Every structure is written in C-alpha cells, then in structure tokens.
Amino acid sequence: MTPANTACTVICRPAIRSDLGSGFWQGDTIGLVGSTGARTTGNHLHYSVITKNAGEKITGASMDGSIGIKLDKMTTLDPAGYDDYDPSPRYLDETVFDDKVAELFQSEKAFQKNALVNLKVQYPYAYHFNAGLLANFLRDFAIRNGVHHITDDVIDVALAEDGSIDCLRTKKQNRITGDLFVDCTGFRGLLINKALGEPFESFSESLLCDRAVAMQIPSDMRRDGIKPYTTATALDSGWVWNIPLYGRDGTGYVYSSAFTDPDDAEKEFRKHLGSASDNCQANHIKMRIGRSRRSWVKNCVAIGLSSGFVEPLESTGIFFIQHGIEQLVADFPDKLFNEGLIASYNRSVANCIDGIRDFLILHYHASTRTDTPFWKATKADIKIPDTLKERLDLWKVRLPDNRNINQDYHGFEAYSYSVMLLGLGLRPTSNLPVLDHLDDRKALAAFDSIRERTDHLCKTLPTQYEYLTAMRKNRNTALSASVAAAHLSQASIAALAQG
Numbered sequence: 001m002t003p004a005n006t007a008c009t010v011i012c013r014p015a016i017r018s019d020l021g022s023g024f025w026q027g028d029t030i031g032l033v034g035s036t037g038a039r040t041t042g043n044h045l046h047y048s049v050i051t052k053n054a055g056e057k058i059t060g061a062s063m064d065g066s067i068g069i070k071l072d073k074m075t076t077l078d079p080a081g082y083d084d085y086d087p088s089p090r091y092l093d094e095t096v097f098d099d100k101v102a103e104l105f106q107s108e109k110a111f112q113k114n115a116l117v118n119l120k121v122q123y124p125y126a127y128h129f130n131a132g133l134l135a136n137f138l139r140d141f142a143i144r145n146g147v148h149h150i151t152d153d154v155i156d157v158a159l160a161e162d163g164s165i166d167c168l169r170t171k172k173q174n175r176i177t178g179d180l181f182v183d184c185t186g187f188r189g190l191l192i193n194k195a196l197g198e199p200f201e202s203f204s205e206s207l208l209c210d211r212a213v214a215m216q217i218p219s220d221m222r223r224d225g226i227k228p229y230t231t232a233t234a235l236d237s238g239w240v241w242n243i244p245l246y247g248r249d250g251t252g253y254v255y256s257s258a259f260t261d262p263d264d265a266e267k268e269f270r271k272h273l274g275s276a277s278d279n280c281q282a283n284h285i286k287m288r289i290g291r292s293r294r295s296w297v298k299n300c301v302a303i304g305l306s307s308g309f310v311e312p313l314e315s316t317g318i319f320f321i322q323h324g325i326e327q328l329v330a331d332f333p334d335k336l337f338n339e340g341l342i343a344s345y346n347r348s349v350a351n352c353i354d355g356i357r358d359f360l361i362l363h364y365h366a367s368t369r370t371d372t373p374f375w376k377a378t379k380a381d382i383k384i385p386d387t388l389k390e391r392l393d394l395w396k397v398r399l400p401d402n403r404n405i406n407q408d409y410h411g412f413e414a415y416s417y418s419v420m421l422l423g424l425g426l427r428p429t430s431n432l433p434v435l436d437h438l439d440d441r442k443a444l445a446a447f448d449s450i451r452e453r454t455d456h457l458c459k460t461l462p463t464q465y466e467y468l469t470a471m472r473k474n475r476n477t478a479l480s481a482s483v484a485a486a487h488l489s490q491a492s493i494a495a496l497a498q499g
Contacts, residue, residue, distance in 0.1 A: 225464065262284050352411070
C-alpha cells in the first residue's frame with residue numbers, strides 16, 4: 001500500500017481484453033501510484049499509472065489514456081519519447097520517400113515532443129494497430145519505467161463532504177485514497193457519471209449508429225497482400241470497417257439498433273463477408289454515443305470512453321484519449337484544483353468531441369444513398385446543429401477552407417472536409433471569381449506532376465506486405481543478434497570465473 005504521506009493519483013478502469021482491445025470487457029479494476037506496492041503481470045493491460053518525483057519525466061501511457069502523476073513537488077511536465085522510434089513512410093533501405101520532409105526524420109528526437117495540436121507536418125493517414133500487441137507493449141513499457149499497478153474490483157466510491165471523491169473501496173485493498181482520480185471505466189463512467197452524477201449528453205438525435213458486431217478474419221498475406229488503408233463499406237443499416245493487419249483483418253459492422261437487431265445485423269454482416277467469416281466468432285458491442293457534459297468534475301478527470309465517444313467512422317477513439325491526456329498535462333492542477341484550469345480542460349475536450357460529431361454528421365447527411373429506411377433517416381430525421389447548417393449552406397457555393405470550417409481544434413483540417421464532400425458528390429455551384437482570370441495551364445501542369453509522382457512511387461515503393469515483412473525480419477534478426485551477444489557475454493563471464 002502507498003504510505004499515508006505520499007500524494008498519489010488513482011486510475012479506475014475496466015480490464016481490456018488483449019485479443020480485442022475493445023475496452024468493453026466487464027469487470028472494474030483500479031490502479032494505484034505509490035512508492036511501494038506489488039506489481040502484477042498478465043495477459044491483460046488492466047491500467048497504467050505514472051508517478052513523477054522531482055526531476056523525473058513522465059515516461060508512459062496506457063491503452064486508453066490512463067495517466068497519473070504525483071501532485072507534490074511537481075516540476076515541468078515533459079512527455080518522453082520512445083527509445084525505438086522508427087518513423088515512416090520509408091523504402092526498405094530506411095530512406096524516407098518524401099524529400100520535402102526528409103530532414104524532419106534525420107534526428108532521432110525530431111517528433112518526440114510534438115503534441116497533436118502542434119504538428120506542423122500532418123500526413124493524411126493513420127496507423128493500423130494490433131490492439132492486443134499494443135496493449136502488451138504499453139504495459140511492459142510502463143512497468144519498465146517505474147509504474148506500479150495492482151488489480152482489484154471497485155465495490156464503492158466514497159465521496160467527501162465537498163462532493164469530491166474521497167476514496168475507492170475495493171475487494172482486496174479495502175480503502176484507496178488519492179488526490180486526483182482518472183476515470184477510465186469505459187461506457188459505464190463509474191466515477192464521473194455514477195459516483196459524481198455528471199450528466200451524459202447523448203448524440204443519438206444526430207448520429208444513429210449505436211451498436212457493432214466485430215470479427216477477426218484470417219488473411220493470406222502472401223497471396224492477397226495487405227491493403228495500406230482502412231475500407232468503409234455502407235450496408236443497409238450502417239457501415240462495415242475493414243482494417244488489415246499482419247496475418248488477419250479486423251472487421252466490424254456498425255449499425256443502428258433502431259433499424260435492425262443483433263441477429264439480423266450479424267446475418268447481413270456474414271453475408272457481406274462471405275465464406276471468410278466461416279468459423280469466426282462474432283463479438284456484439286453496445287456503444288454509448290455522446291459525451292459527459294463535463295469531463296473534469298472536482299478531483300476526477302474522465303479520459304477515453306467515460307469522457308465521450310462518437311461512432312468509429314473516423315477512428316477517433318484513440319485520438320480522444322491522446323487529446324485528453326495532452327490537455328490534462330497542459331491544465332494539470334496543484335492541490336488547490338484551480339477552477340480556471342478545470343474550465344479550460346472541459347471547454348477544450350467538449351469542443352473537440354462536438355467538432356468531430358459535426359464532421360461525422362456530414363458523412364451521412366451529404367451522401368446520396370436513400371435506398372433503405374436507415375439511409376432515408378440520415379437525410380430527413382437527424383438533428384443538424386445550427387452552426388453546421390450554416391457551414392453546409394456556405395459549402396454549397398464554396399469549398400471548405402481553413403477560415404470556414406470549425407475553428408475549435410478537433411483534429412480535422414479543411415482538406416478533410418473537401419475530400420469527403422467532393423467524394424460524396426457535393427460540388428460547389430460556383431468558384432472563386434479570381435479563378436476565372438487565371439491561366440489553367442499551371443494547375444493542369446501541377447496535376448500532371450502529381451500523376452507522374454504517383455506512378456513513380458507506386459512502381460518503386462515496397463508494398464505494404466513487403467515493407468512489414470522486411471521490418472519484422474530485420475527486427476527479429478537484431479533481436480537474435482542481441483540474444484546471441486548476451487549469451488556470449490555470459491559465457492565469457494563464466495570462463496573468466498572458472499579461469
């Protein structure tokens with residue numbers, strides 16, 4: 001147990017199934033920061049907590065953003081980078097293909113201190129993670145850097161006289177106190193919603209999808225390769241994601257329970273997948289779409305699903321976690337819990353979630369599909385915020401730009417809006433008048449250059465399968481060499497001892 005005089009942060013969250021990484025597995029667990037206490041290991045990332053003494057760096061984070069920091073003797077918060085940082089995209093010889101940004105990859109520390117909001121170079125892609133492997137990596141990384149974690153079941157949350165959280169009552173530890181509690185209990189919102197009573201604001205009037213059925217599908221990478229992108233395919237009552245990984249595809253059908261039930265959704269999903277889904281187990285998931293009215297209440301900060309979630313059409317779940325962590329670091333309090341810092345945090349998190357909600361609404365409302373009751377409802381029945389209505393009217397005559405999109409930080413830039421709207425067939429009725437006075441030849445030459453560059457890269461860059469296979473081979477070779485060197489060193493020490 002933590003000594004009574006040690007200020008600490010307590011993390012409360014559900015266990016994550018390492019094979020799914022879904023965060024929906026039942027069973028509440030808690031984590032405790034302290035100078036003593038047993039460490040537990042296992043196949044599941046239960047939580048991660050980071051202590052910070054004077055002069056120390058924060059050196060870890062968990063799968064869903066659980067982060068804790070000592071409140072006494074605080075020094076400058078400075079997120080530390082990973083030792084094995086391998087930026088991409090690259091050729092097989094590790095050369096960065098884009099000469100415009102090559103210099104940014106030359107320093108090992110180049111990207112380590114960039115917060116999401118401060119990134120100057122932003123590629124329009126995301127990473128495909130094997131959630132189980134990532135969870136194990138983060139768990140082990142955190143433990144190596146001083147994280148103490150235990151597993152226990154929360155029985156009750158006791159409140160102090162001022163309404164803040166006094167302690168957690170658990171099966172094994174009985175009573176666990178802390179200065180700051182980070183609620184990572186998923187959709188249950190065990191601390192923020194149930195204990196503190198903070199209202200949850202549903203987005204169900206604007207975003208209809210609230211269920212998902214997911215599967216893991218084996219793939220023949222050597223025969224079929226690995227697609228370097230996520231595929232989203234519309235079905236009758238929602239859409240299907242397909243995320244290719246090394247050796248399997250993660251796929252799921254996100255749908256609205258108002259238009260189909262779990263059994264029919266699974267049947268439609270399996271029909272879409274064909275024989276590939278044979279013998280594959282389906283995992284049915286209920287989603288809480290919306291956000292807590294405030295993500296920080298008194299001495300509790302909700303991060304991850306307990307804070308807010310919009311359906312995964314733009315894969316923003318981990319983005320919300322990262323943003324929440326970065327904003328918490330920016331607004332981190334002392335023991336007085338300044339109300340201005342708390343208000344700043346809540347405003348930033350709420351604006352970010354609301355901004356992405358509006359961006360997702362566009363995906364449905366701007367589409368031309370109306371062949372099923374669900375797709376008709378996305379045009380006629382959903383609620384569109386007034387600010388988004390105004391922008392939609394403007395985008396009918398002008399493409400989105402950095403001045404007319406949502407100005408609050410939410411992770412998407414003007415080109416994201418333009419590409420999405422143009423792809424759905426929404427073209428502005430007019431262009432900027434100045435364009436009528438410009439020569440088209442420069443623009444046409446630029447398009448030709450892009451086509452030539454694209455053709456060249458497609459011919460010279462390795463495929464996704466080739467790149468990942470080479471990376472795994474190189475790292476396995478390096479690991480084997482490291483193990484061999486360790487054995488050699490042990491043999492040399494043994495020989496010296498004998499000699």
